[in-house]
Amino acid sequence: MAAEPVLRLKNIVKKFGAFVALHGINLDIRDGEFLTIVGPSGSGKTTLIRLLVGMDSPSEGEIWLNNSRIDKVPANKRPTCMVFQSLALFPHRTVGQNIEFPLKIRGVGAAERTARARELLELLRLPPHYQEKRITECSGGEKQRVALARALAFDPEILFFDEPLSALDYRLRKTLEKELKDLHARTGKTFVYITHSLEEAMVMSDRIAIMREGKLEQLADADGIYTRPVSRFVAEFMGEVNLFDVEGTAQGGLHGRGVEVHVNGQMEDIGISLGQGERGTLMVRPEFVRILESSGTSDFIVRGILRAEYALGSRIQYEVEAADGSRLSVEKLREDRYQGAIGDELVLGWDLDSTHLIRED
Amino acid sequence: MEGLDRKLGVFSALPIFIVLAITFLAPLFVVAAFSIMPAKVFSLANVPDFSAYATFLQQGYWKSLAWSLGMAFASTLLLFIVCWPLAYGMAKVFGKFTLVVTIAVVVSLFVSENIRLFGWVLTLMKGGLIAGYLEAWFGVEMESPLYTVPIIVFGLVYVYFPFMLFPLAQGIAMVPDDARQAAADLGASRWRILWEIDLPLAAPGIVVGSLLSFVLAAGALAESKLLGGQAVIVFADEIETAFTYGQNWPLGSALSMVLILIVGSLAIVGVSKIDLDAIMGRKR
Numbered sequence: 121m122a123a124e125p126v127l128r129l130k131n132i133v134k135k136f137g138a139f140v141a142l143h144g145i146n147l148d149i150r151d152g153e154f155l156t157i158v159g160p161s162g163s164g165k166t167t168l169i170r171l172l173v174g175m176d177s178p179s180e181g182e183i184w185l186n187n188s189r190i191d192k193v194p195a196n197k198r199p200t201c202m203v204f205q206s207l208a209l210f211p212h213r214t215v216g217q218n219i220e221f222p223l224k225i226r227g228v229g230a231a232e233r234t235a236r237a238r239e240l241l242e243l244l245r246l247p248p249h250y251q252e253k254r255i256t257e258c259s260g261g262e263k264q265r266v267a268l269a270r271a272l273a274f275d276p277e278i279l280f281f282d283e284p285l286s287a288l289d290y291r292l293r294k295t296l297e298k299e300l301k302d303l304h305a306r307t308g309k310t311f312v313y314i315t316h317s318l319e320e321a322m323v324m325s326d327r328i329a330i331m332r333e334g335k336l337e338q339l340a341d342a343d344g345i346y347t348r349p350v351s352r353f354v355a356e357f358m359g360e361v362n363l364f365d366v367e368g369t370a371q372g373g374l375h376g377r378g379v380e381v382h383v384n385g386q387m388e389d390i391g392i393s394l395g396q397g398e399r400g401t402l403m404v405r406p407e408f409v410r411i412l413e414s415s416g417t418s419d420f421i422v423r424g425i426l427r428a429e430y431a432l433g434s435r436i437q438y439e440v441e442a443a444d445g446s447r448l449s450v451e452k453l454r455e456d457r458y459q460g461a462i463g464d465e466l467v468l469g470w471d472l473d474s475t476h477l478i479r480e481d
Numbered sequence: 482m483e484g485l486d487r488k489l490g491v492f493s494a495l496p497i498f499i500v501l502a503i504t505f506l507a508p509l510f511v512v513a514a515f516s517i518m519p520a521k522v523f524s525l526a527n528v529p530d531f532s533a534y535a536t537f538l539q540q541g542y543w544k545s546l547a548w549s550l551g552m553a554f555a556s557t558l559l560l561f562i563v564c565w566p567l568a569y570g571m572a573k574v575f576g577k578f579t580l581v582v583t584i585a586v587v588v589s590l591f592v593s594e595n596i597r598l599f600g601w602v603l604t605l606m607k608g609g610l611i612a613g614y615l616e617a618w619f620g621v622e623m624e625s626p627l628y629t630v631p632i633i634v635f636g637l638v639y640v641y642f643p644f645m646l647f648p649l650a651q652g653i654a655m656v657p658d659d660a661r662q663a664a665a666d667l668g669a670s671r672w673r674i675l676w677e678i679d680l681p682l683a684a685p686g687i688v689v690g691s692l693l694s695f696v697l698a699a700g701a702l703a704e705s706k707l708l709g710g711q712a713v714i715v716f717a718d719e720i721e722t723a724f725t726y727g728q729n730w731p732l733g734s735a736l737s738m739v740l741i742l743i744v745g746s747l748a749i750v751g752v753s754k755i756d757l758d759a760i761m762g763r764k765r
C-alpha cells in the first residue's frame with residue numbers, strides 16, 4: 121500500500137443555498153488505484169467530482185493533491201481531468217483535433233501532436249484514418265474512446281470519469297468496462313470513476329466508495345462491500361439480500377422473529393454478537409441459503425412456503441414466504457435447482473460464516 | 482416515399498416562392514433594367530446603355546460608397562464587440578432576466594428610428610441636454626460631438642443594436658456548456674475558450690448578426706443625415722439624390738445595383754459558410 125495518497129479530501133462540504141449536497145467528505149485516494157464512487161442518482165457524485173476537477177469550489181474543507189492544496193486552483197490550472205457523462209467532445213473539430221486539443225493548448229508543435237494522437241488512437245483501438253473523421257460521424261462507442269484518448273493526451277495525474285458509459289447499450293457497456301480496466305492497468309494512472317451501477321463498480325474497481333445523500337457510507341474493496349456492508353442501505357444497494365431484525369439475549373446469543381438461531385458459543389469469535397437488548401440486522405446473501413431436508417440442521421433456520429421461482433440465466437431465484445409473512449430470496453445454480461413445486465413447505469438454513477451482522481445507530 | 486416528400490416540399494414552397502418573386506425579385510429586375518436605360522428616356526425598349534455605370538466610376542461616387550461600406554464595417558465590428566457580453570449574458574447567465582432585456586430592447590423598436598435619432602440630436606447638440614447640464618452644474622463648456630464621422634458610426638451602432646444582439650444570443654445559446662467546461666478542464670484559459678470553442682460554435686449567430694447589421698448599415702441614410710449633418714455623404718444619400726433632385730433614374734438604379742451586388746455577394750458567401758438549419762431549427 122502506498123504511503124501517501126495522491127489526492128486527499130478533508131471534510132469537504134458543499135452547499136447550494138440552504139441545501140447541503142455534501143456533508144463533510146473525508147477520502148484518501150491512493151496512487152495508481154481504480155476507485156469507484158457508487159451511489160444512487162442525486163447522492164452528490166457529480167457535485168463531488170466537479171469539486172475535485174475544479175469546476176466548482178467546496179463551501180468548506182480542503183483538497184490536497186500530493187503535497188499542495190488545490191481547492192482554490194481553477195480547473196484549467198489543475199493537473200487532473202475528467203471524462204464527462206456527456207463526453208463533451210468538440211463537435212466542430214475532427215477526432216484528431218479533439219485528441220490534440222490539450223496538447224495544442226500546451227503549445228506542443230503540430231507534428232508532435234499528430235504523432236501523439238496517432239499513438240492514442242492505437243492505444244484505444246481506433247483506426248489511424250479516424251484522425252480526419254468528424255465527431256458527428258462516430259458511433260457511441262467510438263465517441264467514448266475519443267473522449268478517453270483526449271483525456272489521456274492531457275496526461276493527467278488523476279483521471280476522473282462521471283458515468284461515461286451510462287448512455288450506451290448493455291453489450292457495449294460490458295466491453296468498454298473491461299477495456300477501461302485494461303487501460304487502467306496499461307497506463308498505471310489513478311482512475312476515479314463515478315457510477316450508479318453496482319455491477320460496473322464490481323467489475324472494474326480496486327476500491328469502492330458508497331455514497332448516500334451527500335455522505336460516504338462505506339469505503340472498501342468489492343468483497344468487503346458485498347459481504348460486510350456497514351448498513352442496510354449498502355447491503356440492499358449491492359444486490360439481492362435477506363435481512364432480519366435481531367436483538368441480543370441475556371445468554372449472549374441472538375433472538376429474532378422468524379429466525380431460529382442454533383449457534384452456541386462461537387458467535388463472539390466472528391463478531392456476530394450483540395449486548396443484551398442491543399439491536400442489529402442479520403444479513404445473508406441468497407446464494408448462501410440452502411434448502412434443507414425437513415430434519416436437517418444449520419446455524420440459522422427459517423421455515424416458509426415457496427411462493428415463486430424466477431430464472432436468472434445461470435441461476436434460479438426462489439421467493440419464500442416465512443411464517444411471519446416476510447419474504448426471503450434463495451438462489452441456486454441451475455444444475456442444483458430445487459425439484460419440488462410452488463406451495464411446498466421449505467426449511468431454509470445457512471451457516472454462521474456466511475452471515476454478517478450490521479450494527480447501525 | 483422520398484420522391485413524394487420532395488414533390489410535396491416543392492408544392493408547399495410554391496406560394497411563398499411566388500410572393501417572393503413578385504415582391505422581391507421583380508423590383509430588382511426593374512431596377513436592373515432602369516440602370517441600363519439611356520438618361521431622360523423613360524422607356525425600357527431601348528438599346529442597353531451602360532453610361533450610368535461609367536458615371537459611377539468617373540464621378541467619384543466610389544468615395545461615398547467607401548464611406549458607407551467603411552462605416553458599416555466599423556459599426557458591425559463595434560456592434561459585435563458591444564453585443565457579445567450582453568448576448569452571452571442573455572444566453573448563459575441571466576436566466577429569467579433575459580426576458581426583461583429582450584423586452585427593453587424590443588420596445589425601443591416601437592419608436593421610429595428617425596424620432597430616436599432626433600432625440601440624440603437634442604441630447605448631444607450644442608446647448609442640448611448634455612452640454613446644457615454640464616455647463617449649468619460644472620461650468621464646463623463642451624464641444625458638441627454632432628456632425629462628425631464617429632457620431633454617425635455611433636448612430637448606426639445604436640439603431641442596429643437589436644439586429645446584432647438577438648442573432649448573437651441565439652448563436653451563443655448553441656454553444657454547449659459542457660464543451661466549454663471540458664476545454665477549461667483540459668487547460669484552456671478564458672480567452673482560449675473564447676477563441677477555440679465559443680466563436681466557432683456560435684458562428685452561425687455571428688454571421689447572421691453581422692450580415693444583418695452590415696447590410697442595413699451600408700444602406701443607411703438617417704444616421705448620416707440627422708447626426709452627421711453633411712460631414713460625409715453616404716451612398717444611400719447619393720442614390721436618393723439621383724432619383725429626386727437629379728431626376729436621373731438610370732444613375733440612381735445603377736448606384737443601387739452596385740450596392741445590391743456588393744451586399745448580395747457578401748450575404749451569399751456568408752450564408753454558404755454556415756449551417757442555417759442549426760440556428761433556424763433542424764430540418765427533418
Ligand SMILES: Nc1ncnc2c1ncn2[C@@H]1O[C@H](COP(=O)(O)OP(=O)(O)O)[C@@H](O)[C@H]1O
Pocket residue numbers: 136139141159160161162163164165166167168
Ligand atoms: N448547481 C446546483 N444548485 C442546486 N442544487 C444542486 C446543484 N447541483 C446539484 N444540486 C443538487 O445536489 C444533489 C446532488 O446532485 P448530483 O451531484 O448531480 O448527484 P448525482 O451525480 O449523484 O446524481 C441533487 O439533489 C441536486 O439537485
Ligand SMILES: [Mg+2]
Pocket residue numbers: 165166283
Ligand atoms: Mg451525476
